[in-house]
Amino acid sequence: MPAPLSRAAAIVGAAEANEIGFSETPITALQLHIEAIKNVSDQTGIPLSRIEGVFSTGWSTELCEHLGITPKYIDTTAVGGCSFEMHVHHALAAIYSGIIDVALISHGENGHSARKLGSGGGNYGRGAGAASPAAEMTMAYGLGSAPSNYAHAMVRHMHRYGNTSEDYAHIAKVTRDWATLNPRAAMYSKEKHPFGGPITVEQVQESRMITWPLTILHCCMVVDHGGAVIVASPKVAASLSTKPVWIAGAGESMSHGNMLEMGDFTKTSARYSAEAAYTMAGLGPSDMEMAQIYDSFTITAAITAEMLGLAPLGEGHSLWKDGRAAPGGDLPINTNGGGLSFNHSGMYGMPLLIEAYRQLSGTAEDGVNGDKGKQQSARTCVVNGTGGSLSTTGTLVLVSDDD
Amino acid sequence: LAYSKPIPKPGTHTQPFWEGTKNGKLMLPKCDDCSHVHWYPRHICPHCHSTNLSWIEASGQGTIHTFAVQHMTFGPWAEEAPFVTAYIDLNEGDRMLTVLRGVDPEKPEDIQIGSAVVVEFEQANEDVSIPFWRVVEEG
Numbered sequence: 001m002p003a004p005l006s007r008a009a010a011i012v013g014a015a016e017a018n019e020i021g022f023s024e025t026p027i028t029a030l031q032l033h034i035e036a037i038k039n040v041s042d043q044t045g046i047p048l049s050r051i052e053g054v055f056s057t058g059w060s061t062e063l064c065e066h067l068g069i070t071p072k073y074i075d076t077t078a079v080g081g082c083s084f085e086m087h088v089h090h091a092l093a094a095i096y097s098g099i100i101d102v103a104l105i106s107h108g109e110n111g112h113s114a115r116k117l118g119s120g121g122g123n124y125g126r127g128a129g130a131a132s133p134a135a136e137m138t139m140a141y142g143l144g145s146a147p148s149n150y151a152h153a154m155v156r157h158m159h160r161y162g163n164t165s166e167d168y169a170h171i172a173k174v175t176r177d178w179a180t181l182n183p184r185a186a187m188y189s190k191e192k193h194p195f196g197g198p199i200t201v202e203q204v205q206e207s208r209m210i211t212w213p214l215t216i217l218h219c220c221m222v223v224d225h226g227g228a229v230i231v232a233s234p235k236v237a238a239s240l241s242t243k244p245v246w247i248a249g250a251g252e253s254m255s256h257g258n259m260l261e262m263g264d265f266t267k268t269s270a271r272y273s274a275e276a277a278y279t280m281a282g283l284g285p286s287d288m289e290m291a292q293i294y295d296s297f298t299i300t301a302a303i304t305a306e307m308l309g310l311a312p313l314g315e316g317h318s319l320w321k322d323g324r325a326a327p328g329g330d331l332p333i334n335t336n337g338g339g340l341s342f343n344h345s346g347m348y349g350m351p352l353l354i355e356a357y358r359q360l361s362g363t364a365e366d367g368v369n370g371d372k373g374k375q376q377s378a379r380t381c382v383v384n385g386t387g388g389s390l391s392t393t394g395t396l397v398l399v400s401d402d403d
Numbered sequence: 404l405a406y407s408k409p410i411p412k413p414g415t416h417t418q419p420f421w422e423g424t425k426n427g428k429l430m431l432p433k434c435d436d437c438s439h440v441h442w443y444p445r446h447i448c449p450h451c452h453s454t455n456l457s458w459i460e461a462s463g464q465g466t467i468h469t470f471a472v473q474h475m476t477f478g479p480w481a482e483e484a485p486f487v488t489a490y491i492d493l494n495e496g497d498r499m500l501t502v503l504r505g506v507d508p509e510k511p512e513d514i515q516i517g518s519a520v521v522v523e524f525e526q527a528n529e530d531v532s533i534p535f536w537r538v539v540e541e542g
Contacts, residue, residue: 028416031415031416031446038452067447133416136443137417140410140411143473145475145476148488151471155469159469209472209475210475211474212485213511260442
């Protein structure tokens, strides 16, 4: 008997770039992608605005940005020449599960032209030939590190809502308070790190300026981390001695890659990924008893809290300032000490997952990963990761086995 | 004095822009079908997905959308720090990144979002002139 996925989706069109082979004029891989995408859209009559899932060997962010679309399923599996068959497999599963109806799988590679164009640098999967046009038009202006970008969003958010940088400093202070309850946190105590232990809002504001208005204590650390989780079927879960934490909802989105393309500097695509996750879960922001939010910078946490519906627009910081997110508050956030004071290695999504699992499985206060007071009673938790320059977002709604 | 900062390498579809900057003109891509101007230059209109695109000469005027002051940077720009970076809302639509001129990086509270700016060009080498934006004096 065929599996349930069998015939759950079909390939409905296929096209190529305008000129392929030994191109007379050197062509970039990006242009080959875009021409093929335009042609398959024309062939099928499916407008590009209807594309919901984008599958490519590492190109999906740039393709979506270039096309100006906001997908809800993003795949960049790049394992060699067979990747595209795998993309079809993944698209089949995504369509079968009801997450998307229309998937785009795209390829562009300029093996011939690249030799003429030379290297232009670029990301994994891009291929040789040229920098992205976004990089070409922004590389002259001295940006590079994450704070050099994120500070622009903070200034716009302050301007739009009449906030001061001190408002956001409360996020760093409260998150540090959480870190003092976590022996594994890099900033747990003065004994563990000279700059560890409790901090004040004034200390946050007076610390070294990185990119105004972000001082160093508004910024996450860059340290070492390794982590892993296992996801399994209910049947397997029932056979284990560990407590399951159920994935009630999940969503993903992106709005841009380069910050140049961030239309509204006060909002991220978490508003879309959260909506998808809440809808899948049949739960809403008011049902969330805890949040684990990527806090690369204080501004990231503030905006994300707003996007997740945990606070009104412009008032995300008030969750921390008013003590609701703090130890003893009614909506604990970043109970491990966050990327600001627990650990941030560059990509903080895994620590978010681990802390959410520990909290919802009742293992957050074990003397190693938590002191007395770290374990919360929350049965629901919204988890949100942010990638790039406030570019990409993934949201999960997790619930405990007791709920 | 030789230009010491990173210099963009003109791409395969962006020559009209770089030809423009060499001649003191700000050229922007515009869609022939939906009339939207977009930035950065694309192979397809990000608004209506038409591929009928043309280049227009822009006014070279805009306003500050947001900004930041770079104190800790890397590479050739580090010796300039602190300096102000800004995103500029172009009068024709869409947005550009720049290092903002005509402002004091030590007084960020004096820099106003919405202030008028004009473009100017700095020759980096014989092929590339780079646009920078400068705040227009009040009054």
